[in-house]
Amino acid sequence: MVEDKILTISGIGKSFGGLHILKNISLEVEKGERIGIIGPNGAGKTTFFNLLTGDLEPSFGEIYYGKANISKQPNYKRARNGIVRTFQKNNLLNELSVIDNLLLVLQRKNGIGHVWFKQRGAKQYRDLYTKADELLEKWGLFHQRNAIVKNLSYGEQRQIEILLGVATEPTILLLDEPTAGMSQSETNHIVDLLYKLPKDLTVMIIEHDLEIVFGLADRMIVLFEGEILIDGPPEVVKKDEKVNKIYIGSGDEVKC
Numbered sequence: 001m002v003e004d005k006i007l008t009i010s011g012i013g014k015s016f017g018g019l020h021i022l023k024n025i026s027l028e029v030e031k032g033e034r035i036g037i038i039g040p041n042g043a044g045k046t047t048f049f050n051l052l053t054g055d056l057e058p059s060f061g062e063i064y065y066g067k068a069n070i071s072k073q074p075n076y077k078r079a080r081n082g083i084v085r086t087f088q089k090n091n092l093l094n095e096l097s098v099i100d101n102l103l104l105v106l107q108r109k110n111g112i113g114h115v116w117f118k119q120r121g122a123k124q125y126r127d128l129y130t131k132a133d134e135l136l137e138k139w140g141l142f143h144q145r146n147a148i149v150k151n152l153s154y155g156e157q158r159q160i161e162i163l164l165g166v167a168t169e170p171t172i173l174l175l176d177e178p179t180a181g182m183s184q185s186e187t188n189h190i191v192d193l194l195y196k197l198p199k200d201l202t203v204m205i206i207e208h209d210l211e212i213v214f215g216l217a218d219r220m221i222v223l224f225e226g227e228i229l230i231d232g233p234p235e236v237v238k239k240d241e242k243v244n245k246i247y248i249g250s251g252d253e254v255k256c
């Protein structure tokens with residue numbers, strides 16, 4: 001296996017009952033790639049993410065994270081090792097402020113999850129706050145520092161979720177339809193955030209808005225009926241006849 005492949009997916013699939021939802025998916029992912037995943041509803045995109053995160057076990061095939069076979073590794077271990085997803089469910093603690101949510105994530109990341117604040121030294125306490133404030137500043141969310149999560153709009157909460165995901169300093173970030181259900185201005189904020197993600201972070205993004213995903217991705221994968229229809233550079237995928245048939249029912253280019 002080549003050293004620089006962060007992820008090697010070898011013939012994975014998932015069946016529910018007798019139904020083959022995902023069939024024989026193989027791909028290799030390099031560090032820092034921005035992979036857009038599109039396909040009609042029910043194509044198997046979210047199921048694919050579930051296999052990558054360990055929320056579902058593959059029915060067949062193997063997943064390697066670097067050289068380690070993680071096919072059967074539980075989700076919490078994969079998350080701890082850097083494979084992080086957002087938008088599967090609301091991961092925020094709604095009754096707490098944004099800064100407190102962030103402090104909890106940073107605290108866990110530093111391996112001190114079971115130690116209460118008051119038991120730690122003043123310096124360690126201050127360092128966590130400094131780090132949290134830096135992150136809020138960097139991601140343009142400082143104005144929401146003291147807001148209680150439940151009082152934020154849906155779009156604002158999704159932004160905080162991305163921030164919490166990034167705060168764990170993942171190696172691979174999986175985003176499942178990050179702009180779904182958002183207003184135009186909320187969508188714009190999310191897209192701004194996505195463009196600010198560190199360059200060495202590997203990002204896989206499922207997104208129904210073709211303009212957004214073709215703009216962000218340096219590689220596009222189209223899933224169709226549980227299989228990879230095409231995997232290639234955006235400019236190639238955009239012009240692909242099969243892809244255009246799926247999207248607009250004609251041989252024309254994807255309009256974006």
Ligand SMILES: Nc1ncnc2c1ncn2[C@@H]1O[C@H](COP(=O)(O)OP(=O)(O)O)[C@@H](O)[C@H]1O
Nearest residue numbers: 016021039040041042043044045046047048223
């Ligand atoms: N836990 C499950 N049990 C049975 N069928 C499922 C389950 N999860 C997903 N499916 C089915 O698998 C197919 C693909 O779903 P999904 O991966 O959510 O598609 P997408 O995200 O591309 O819209 C759908 O037909 C869906 O109904």
Ligand SMILES: [Mg+2]
Nearest residue numbers: 045046047176
């Ligand atoms: Mg889905």
